[in-house]
Amino acid sequence: MKLKSRHLLGLRGMPPEDIRLILDTAGSFREVLDRPIKKVPPLQGKTIANMFFENSTRTRLSFELAERRLSADVLGFQSGGSSVSKGESLKDTARNIEAMKVDMVVMRHWASGAPHYLSGVIEAAVINAGDGAHEHPTQALLDLFTIQEKFKKVEGLHICLVGDILHSRVARSNIYGLKSLGAKVSVCGPATMIPRGLEQLGVDVYHHLDDVIPSVDVLNVLRIQLERDAGRFFPSLREYHQTYGVTLRRLSRAERPVTIMHPGPINRDVELSADVADGEHSVILRQVLNGVAVRMAVLYLLATGN
Amino acid sequence: MNIERASNLILRNVRIVDPLSGVDKITSIHIVDGSIKAIGSSLSAAKGAVVRECEGMVAAPGFFDMHVHLREPGFEHKETVETGCMSAAAGGFTGVSCMPNTNPAIDDESVVRMIRAKARDAVGGLVDVHPIAAVSLGRKGERLAPLAELAAAGAVAFTDDGDPVHDAEIMRRALEYASMFNKPIIQHAQDMPMTRGGVMNEGFCSTELGLPGMPGAAEDVVIARDITLSGYTGGQYHVAHMSTGGAVELIRMAKSRGLRVTCEVTPHHFVLTDDAVRTFDTNTKMNPPLRSADDVAAILAGLKDGTIDVIATDHAPHSYDEKQVEYQAAPFGIIGLETAIGLTMTALVHKKVITIERMVQLLSVNPRAILHLPEIRVTEGSMANLTLFHPDEQWVVDPSRFYSRSRNTPFGGSSLKGRPVGAINNGVVFFHPHSAAS
Amino acid sequence: MRALKGTIMDEQSMDRTVTRLAHEILEHNKGASNIVIVGIRTRGEFLARRIVEKIRKVEGVAPDLGFLDITLYRDDLHGKLEQPEMKGTDILFDISGKDLVIVDDVLYTGRTIRAALDGLVALGRPHSIQLAVLVDRGHRQLPIKADYVGKNVATAASESIRVHLNEVDGEDSVLLMHPDSDERGSAQ
Numbered sequence: 001m002k003l004k005s006r007h008l009l010g011l012r013g014m015p016p017e018d019i020r021l022i023l024d025t026a027g028s029f030r031e032v033l034d035r036p037i038k039k040v041p042p043l044q045g046k047t048i049a050n051m052f053f054e055n056s057t058r059t060r061l062s063f064e065l066a067e068r069r070l071s072a073d074v075l076g077f078q079s080g081g082s083s084v085s086k087g088e089s090l091k092d093t094a095r096n097i098e099a100m101k102v103d104m105v106v107m108r109h110w111a112s113g114a115p116h117y118l119s120g121v122i123e124a125a126v127i128n129a130g131d132g133a134h135e136h137p138t139q140a141l142l143d144l145f146t147i148q149e150k151f152k153k154v155e156g157l158h159i160c161l162v163g164d165i166l167h168s169r170v171a172r173s174n175i176y177g178l179k180s181l182g183a184k185v186s187v188c189g190p191a192t193m194i195p196r197g198l199e200q201l202g203v204d205v206y207h208h209l210d211d212v213i214p215s216v217d218v219l220n221v222l223r224i225q226l227e228r229d230a231g232r233f234f235p236s237l238r239e240y241h242q243t244y245g246v247t248l249r250r251l252s253r254a255e256r257p258v259t260i261m262h263p264g265p266i267n268r269d270v271e272l273s274a275d276v277a278d279g280e281h282s283v284i285l286r287q288v289l290n291g292v293a294v295r296m297a298v299l300y301l302l303a304t305g306n
Numbered sequence: 307m308n309i310e311r312a313s314n315l316i317l318r319n320v321r322i323v324d325p326l327s328g329v330d331k332i333t334s335i336h337i338v339d340g341s342i343k344a345i346g347s348s349l350s351a352a353k354g355a356v357v358r359e360c361e362g363m364v365a366a367p368g369f370f371d372m373h374v375h376l377r378e379p380g381f382e383h384k385e386t387v388e389t390g391c392m393s394a395a396a397g398g399f400t401g402v403s404c405m406p407n408t409n410p411a412i413d414d415e416s417v418v419r420m421i422r423a424k425a426r427d428a429v430g431g432l433v434d435v436h437p438i439a440a441v442s443l444g445r446k447g448e449r450l451a452p453l454a455e456l457a458a459a460g461a462v463a464f465t466d467d468g469d470p471v472h473d474a475e476i477m478r479r480a481l482e483y484a485s486m487f488n489k490p491i492i493q494h495a496q497d498m499p500m501t502r503g504g505v506m507n508e509g510f511c512s513t514e515l516g517l518p519g520m521p522g523a524a525e526d527v528v529i530a531r532d533i534t535l536s537g538y539t540g541g542q543y544h545v546a547h548m549s550t551g552g553a554v555e556l557i558r559m560a561k562s563r564g565l566r567v568t569c570e571v572t573p574h575h576f577v578l579t580d581d582a583v584r585t586f587d588t589n590t591k592m593n594p595p596l597r598s599a600d601d602v603a604a605i606l607a608g609l610k611d612g613t614i615d616v617i618a619t620d621h622a623p624h625s626y627d628e629k630q631v632e633y634q635a636a637p638f639g640i641i642g643l644e645t646a647i648g649l650t651m652t653a654l655v656h657k658k659v660i661t662i663e664r665m666v667q668l669l670s671v672n673p674r675a676i677l678h679l680p681e682i683r684v685t686e687g688s689m690a691n692l693t694l695f696h697p698d699e700q701w702v703v704d705p706s707r708f709y710s711r712s713r714n715t716p717f718g719g720s721s722l723k724g725r726p727v728g729a730i731n732n733g734v735v736f737f738h739p740h741s742a743a744s
Numbered sequence: 745m746r747a748l749k750g751t752i753m754d755e756q757s758m759d760r761t762v763t764r765l766a767h768e769i770l771e772h773n774k775g776a777s778n779i780v781i782v783g784i785r786t787r788g789e790f791l792a793r794r795i796v797e798k799i800r801k802v803e804g805v806a807p808d809l810g811f812l813d814i815t816l817y818r819d820d821l822h823g824k825l826e827q828p829e830m831k832g833t834d835i836l837f838d839i840s841g842k843d844l845v846i847v848d849d850v851l852y853t854g855r856t857i858r859a860a861l862d863g864l865v866a867l868g869r870p871h872s873i874q875l876a877v878l879v880d881r882g883h884r885q886l887p888i889k890a891d892y893v894g895k896n897v898a899t900a901a902s903e904s905i906r907v908h909l910n911e912v913d914g915e916d917s918v919l920l921m922h923p924d925s926d927e928r929g930s931a932q
Contacts (some may be wrong), residue, residue: 002827012514028830037866090629112516113586113634132634134516169516196519197510243811249790305811306825 002305007119007126008298010135011176019180023145025297026290032069033293041302043072049097052108052129053090058264059129061141062288063106066295072303075102090114091121098122104303108133108250125302133167140173140264142294144181146287147218150259155182160212162244163222163271164233164261168191170263171224175201189244192233209244213254221246222262224271237270247273257281264288307392307709309430312337312690312735316349320360320694323666324367324684330663335365339692345686357414358737360727366666368400368691368731369683370619371643371672373467373546373570376402376435379417385540385623385711387435388419390427390643393621393710397643398693401434402621403677406445407468413440413451415459422460430734434675436462437598440479441471441491446624446707449500450472450480457487465492467546470528472498479534481541482509487679490542490568493532495553496594500524505542505634507580507595515583517633520595522550529553533535533560536567544676547620551604554603558613568676570616573642573649574716582716588629588636591714592622594717606659609668615676619646623712641710644726645703645717651724655697662697682721694728695730699742701725705738752879752897752905753918764792765876766798768892778871779807780842782861784814785831788848790911791878795847800918810835812846817859833863840868849895849907851877856887879918881905894915 003018009017016067052060055078067074090109093252097105104125107115112132116286116287119126130136148154157180165171165187178185179202187194188206206212215258224240234240260282261270268274277284317335318698322345324330336344337353376390385393387404394402404413404421406710412421418437439461440451445468453464471477471493482493503518504511508519529545531729533556536543543551548569552635559566574592579599582590590596608614622639629636660668670682670693682691703720705713728737748889753761773779776799783792786833801807801860811834815821818828827898846860864873876892881899895918910916 025830028832031833032816040866041862042816042818042821087629089627109632111633111634114632116586117632122771132516133518171514172514194512196508197513200510201514300830301827304821 003301004092006302006305007115007303008137009115009126009128011137011173011180012135012177015018016180018175019141019144019153020298021220022141022294022301023148023256025301026141026145026294029293029296029300030290032296033289039069039071041071042300043067043070043270045068045073046103046303047073047075047101047217048104048299049102050074050106050190051093052076052078052109052219053114054110056108056130058288059108061293062291063129066292068300069292070296070299072299084159088165090117094122098124104299107261109169127234127298127302129167131155132169133172135171135173137171137173138291138295138298140177141298142287142291143174143220143261144177145290145294146261146270146283147259149160149286149290150215150283154178155269156184157217158186158215159220160188160216160219161220161222162188162209164193164224165189165198165222166195166233167225168222170225175203186216190234210253213250213258216258217256218259218261219246221271223263223265224267226267245269245271245273246276248275248279259283261287307429307736308739309734312340312730312733313737314338314352314355316352316355316357317360317365317694318349318357319728320365322365322664324605324665325671325686326681327683328365329684329704335684335690337730338688341410341442342679342684342686342688342690345684354649362411362696363694363696363727365660365684366693367670367684368562368729369398369647369669369693370401370403370673370679371399371619371621371646372403372616372677373402373572374402374621374643375407375623375639376404376421377623378408378421380595383625383711387424389631389709389711390531390621390623391425391433391435393641393708395434395641395729396726396738397431398729399643400432400691400693400729401436401679402643403436403438403462405438405467405614406440406465411440411445412461413445413456415455418456418459431732432729432734432736434731436460436679438465438492439468440464441466441552442466442570444724445469445539446583447471447476448484450476451484453480453489457489461489462679463492463544465494465546467492467494468549470494470496470710471499474531474535475732476537478535481535481539481543485539485541488542490676492544492546493528494526494546495525495548497524497527500527501706504585504592505595506583508599509598510578511580511583517583520593521734522552522597522601525550526552526556528557533565533567533694534668536560537563537565540564540566543568547572547575547594547618548614549575549597549601549605554604554608556612558608562615567579568615569608569613570618570632570673571605572618572620573646573653576602576638577649577653578607578716583633586633587716588631588633589640589714591633592620592640593638593640609654610659615668615672615715617646617650618673619643621710623710624711624714629714640714641712642714642715643709644708644710644724645715647726648701648722648724649717650698651695652722655675656723685711690730692730693726694730695726696741697724699723699725701741747922749903749922750922751917752895752920753916755916758801758878758916758918761878762794763798764856765892765894766795766802769795769845769874770799770802771874772891775910776803776805776807778839778843780810780834780839780844782810782812782844782864784812784848784856786912787907787909788846790897790909791849792847795876808837810837812858812860812863814863817862819855819859835867836905838868839864839870842871843874844870845874845876847876847903849878849909850905851875851880851888851890852883854884857888858886878907879905887912
């Protein structure tokens with residue numbers, strides 16, 4: 001068994017059997033994470049560059065941990081801010097890193113398509129750790145893994161993504177992955193944050209949480225970017241919380257318990273009330289743990305499959 | 307670039323397509339000292355004449371691209387007046403209008419004179435360059451540029467292209483003021499707040515790609531406003547690089563009311579859709595962006611029914627390195643002079659959207675009329691200002707062989723049917739060395 | 745079709761051999777009280793199950809049984825045409841201080857056992873690690889020796905040994921094959 005692509009750029013168009021292979025492999029690595037010694041040797045001698053052109057703490061740490069647990073040599077940088085090229089072009093940066101004989105590049109970038117561009121100009125395998133508002137495949141894979149762990153299946157479940165769909169790479173990758181494995185997918189958010197033609201991806205669009213909560217198994221609550229063009233897409237955080245905040249009171253209208261997911265970091269009492277975030281049906285910390293296993297699986301499969 | 311004097315030349319068995327004279331026939335043209343001495347099928351080999359067999363080729367009044375960025379002064383690493391004129395001649399154009407988004411902007415008569423002087427020295431003077439000057443000082447949209455002085459220096463129209471004239475008051479006054487010397491105002495129609503951060507058409511593709519969108523409506527709202535202002539002032543108004551179905555509808559309506567409103571479209575907007583952006587190739591990034599299939603269908607309909615007046619390329623050179631970046635960081639624009647005839651023939655004429663005669667109107671007659679330039683005819687006694695092209699020559703676009711200083715085109719590798727063969731103007735002639743026909 | 749060179753074990757002789765291995769393990773460790781058994785996936789898993797069952801019959805209690813996937817510890821992970829599938833390690837007890845017996849079907853170059861030792865060390869610190877194999881065919885490339893051997897078989901390097909187990913292959917047998925045989929089963 002082997003992945004069809006030598007890069008992981010996104011989940012759009014990824015065959016379901018590849019998604020399953022990653023999830024199955026991640027299952028094996030979850031067991032490794034429970035061992036007293038959590039390090040295994042399969043990527044010994046491999047060098048991985050973590051190129052983060054956008055600030056990120058969680059994803060970067062998760063990848064770095066996954067890489068170290070697989071015994072890879074790790075180097076990396078983070079250049080903050082979303083400003084257009086600061087003197088050195090992406091291509092030059094990439095070629096310089098490649099000249100250091102790097103085997104894989106994990107890339108986070110503020111610009112959609114940057115990892116696709118990179119995969120075309122360097123030899124190393126490229127893993128997309130989030131590009132613009134385009135895709136964040138490892139986040140979606142860990143979400144799928146967490147759902148599967150909880151429900152023992154993905155097919156037939158109803159998952160609703162809540163919040164800013166327009167700017168969310170997590171939402172897009174989740175839609176592709178969930179649809180690929182046969183889930184029913186909805187989105188719920190303000191009309192200003194639902195991008196054009198989204199329903200063509202086969203998702204149902206809701207604007208009122210109370211309409212969708214009764215039928216969902218999982219709410220995947222997206223982070224609201226506080227700094228995002230204040231006032232252009234929604235009037236205030238207060239109004240956002242009143243309309244889209246997931247609270248215990250709202251959830252009480254569901255007939256069955258609703259599993260709560262969030263890619264983090266949470267704005268408590270904005271998109272998610274604290275008691276829901278820390279509640280018995282929250283799997284948010286499982287997502288963090290599973291993230292390491294899923295990233296180990298992706299790194300392992302790409303490194304040994306090429 | 308190999309330029310010869312057109313001192314004694316016979317184009318034999320060429321099809322003349324001259325809509326203004328109502329001529330469409332196969333004959334021969336004898337050019338002496340840059341003028342058409344005789345036209346006739348029985349031209350005996352004049353003494354000392356160079357005879358070129360032109361069977362299957364079309365000779366038309368010289369094509370004119372009214373939307374070209376020559377980049378000089380200020381961005382000579384992208385293009386210069388000289389390389390731009392070479393590219394124009396290679397594309398079969400004998401005249402161009404260049405845009406004022408240079409550095410400094412063309413908002414001062416000295417810049418107009420400098421460009422015209424350089425053009426006279428380029429390619430033996432084959433390509434007429436008629437600068438289009440800025441509407442506002444520094445293209446900032448705040449104060450009018452010295453339009454009268456610019457017109458006197460040779461500016462044929464005014465635009466802030468690259469940016470819209472966003473302020474309705476400035477647009478109103480520009481239309482009024484320019485009408486005193488009968489010059490059009492050309493609008494780059496884009497509502498700025500609606501397109502902030504946008505890099506491609508807003509629609510299903512932008513949703514999937516997660517790229518910030520520029521809705522077609524942002525173009526339409528500006529055109530709708532400007533049509534109102536044109537009607538109110540009586541000023542002549544022209545829409546640059548129109549790209550939406552909504553805009554076609556607005557222009558159709560304005561024309562039906564008899565307003566002085568015209569428009570142009572680019573080849574890339576009738577050949578490609580926003581689907582092309584899926585490659586993240588930065589040569590699919592231009593402003594206005596590639597639109598939806600519905601928009602392309604509306605533009606084809608507008609080309610067919612006469613709503614659209616002009617095909618112009620929006621030739622916008624950028625250096626290789628400038629385009630070798632993330633999609634969102636890349637500059638807008640592609641070059642177009644050397645692919646315009648091939649794309650128009652392939653996508654419009656061979657697909658029977660328009661006839662060759664209509665193509666000549668779109669590429670030669672109408673742009674000159676809008677800019678109030680002299681009419682060009684292919685008749686005995688006229689100066690020879692001709693575009694020679696082969697409607698059926700098959701070729702594959704190879705950007706490395708372009709005459710332009712830049713290579714930024716999404717059409718590299720495209721197979722086209724219809725190719726420029728030569729250009730004759732101001733007493734000089736250029737035959738394209740890569741065309742099999744020449 | 746490449747042919748069989750000889751049958752090394754049939755169903756009865758394999759059962760006798762497994763019984764003997766179980767007895768040797770008990771004898772050497774003076775009973776089952778501190779033993780844990782770890783089978784190497786895939787066929788070592790089923791041999792380990794059989795040995796544990798034999799021990800249970802003799803001693804009345806079954807030692808802890810676990811399974812080890814050595815994929816992550818292989819030294820030929822990179823450059824293999826077919827990516828090995830991870831089957832997962834399943835050892836749900838603490839191996840520290842135990843007398844741990846690795847069970848595998850064929851001992852050949854020793855590289856599998858080297859990988860298994862690496863994998864086990866990551867799980868804890870056993871008192872001792874011992875090795876039981878059904879067949880030792882020689883040709884070692886590493887300094888590794890089995891403590892319990894079902895049968896020593898002299899082979900040419902070009903030949904292969906196929907171990908068939910009822911649980912995976914539908915029959916119990918150990919076959920010596922001529923070179924390039926394409927019959928299915930574990931070929932080592």
